[in-house]
Amino acid sequence: TDYESILVETTGRVGWITLNRPEALNALNSTLIREIVEAATAFDADPGIGAIVITGSAKAFAAGADIKEMADQGYIDMYLNDPFARWGEFGRLRTPVIAAVAGFALGGGCELAMMADLIIAADTAKFGQPEINLGVIPGIGGTQRLPRAIGKYKAADLILTGRTMGAEEAERAGLVSRIVPADDLLTEVAAVAETIASKSLPVVYAAKDALQAAQETALAEGLRFEKQAFTAAFGLDDQKEGMAAFRDKRPAEFTHR
Ligand code: HXC
Numbered sequence: 001t002d003y004e005s006i007l008v009e010t011t012g013r014v015g016w017i018t019l020n021r022p023e024a025l026n027a028l029n030s031t032l033i034r035e036i037v038e039a040a041t042a043f044d045a046d047p048g049i050g051a052i053v054i055t056g057s058a059k060a061f062a063a064g065a066d067i068k069e070m071a072d073q074g075y076i077d078m079y080l081n082d083p084f085a086r087w088g089e090f091g092r093l094r095t096p097v098i099a100a101v102a103g104f105a106l107g108g109g110c111e112l113a114m115m116a117d118l119i120i121a122a123d124t125a126k127f128g129q130p131e132i133n134l135g136v137i138p139g140i141g142g143t144q145r146l147p148r149a150i151g152k153y154k155a156a157d158l159i160l161t162g163r164t165m166g167a168e169e170a171e172r173a174g175l176v177s178r179i180v181p182a183d184d185l186l187t188e189v190a191a192v193a194e195t196i197a198s199k200s201l202p203v204v205y206a207a208k209d210a211l212q213a214a215q216e217t218a219l220a221e222g223l224r225f226e227k228q229a230f231t232a233a234f235g236l237d238d239q240k241e242g243m244a245a246f247r248d249k250r251p252a253e254f255t256h257r
Pocket of ligand 1: 023024027028054063064065066067084104106107108109110130131134137138139228
């Protein structure tokens with residue numbers, strides 16, 4: 001498929017989506033959003049893909065929603081023709097997603113990173129929700145996912161002042177899974193993605209699903225969900241293989257069954 005604003009590549013069982021609007025620091029316009037969602041859902045439908053990486057450039061993961069595209073929209077325009085409606089599909093992918101973030105991840109860019117399962121950041125990464133400076137508030141999850149990730153008080157500091165935070169602060173706060181030197185970002189991310197993609201696909205789906213439940217439900221309901229998903233794993237060939245391999249002191253060879 002030919003895309004205008006992203007690059008798409010497959011290496012082994014890993015699907016890569018690279019945002020490619022350098023002239024606008026990967027600002028998320030409607031074309032870019034549609035293409036990301038299309039590429040990601042295509043990877044998600046492919047059982048040959050066990051992990052998805054979304055990344056930008058050295059300067060910007062994404063500098064937010066496209067301000068120039070939004071500036072003249074009115075209330076009714078945003079309601080009837082919501083350019084962000086399809087992000088829901090991205091948030092519901094079964095396949096684990098790693099956001100590989102270098103440079104700016106601001107506004108919708110930070111929110112896109114937070115839709116991923118892991119955020120691996122270059123030491124150059126800068127996160128923030130600067131919408132308040134533009135006379136709006138975050139609109140694709142920032143006010144909900146950020147406090148869940150870093151707590152209410154740190155999230156309020158970012159969302160109400162519009163300041164940005166660097167990779168170190170973001171890691172301390174719990175927004176970032178790991179920090180790596182900028183030059184090593186894609187190598188490190190590839191290794192993590194390959195590790196995830198080497199596991200049993202249905203078990204990875206179950207683990208992601210249960211992690212999602214932790215974000216969305218109260219503890220008792222989440223524990224019930226986990227118990228069901230854990231028990232269901234015992235119906236899989238891969239559980240038999242994983243535990244047999246441990247007993248035999250050899251690496252497991254999962255068949256994704
Ligand atoms: C449109 C953008 C853009 C954006 C950058 N550009 N961010 N265009 N939307 N969000 C464009 C600039 O206009 C410029 O193009 C080019 O990219 C390079 O940007 P510069 O500003 O020249 O770069 P620099 O001086 O290095 O500053 C980088 C920056 C700054 C600090 C990241 O660009 C910036 O503050 N951008 C906006 C960040 C922001 O407010 N994001 C939140 C958006 S609202 P030209 O052609 O002019 O030179 C949002 C809401 C989400 O995300 C929720 C919606 C429901």
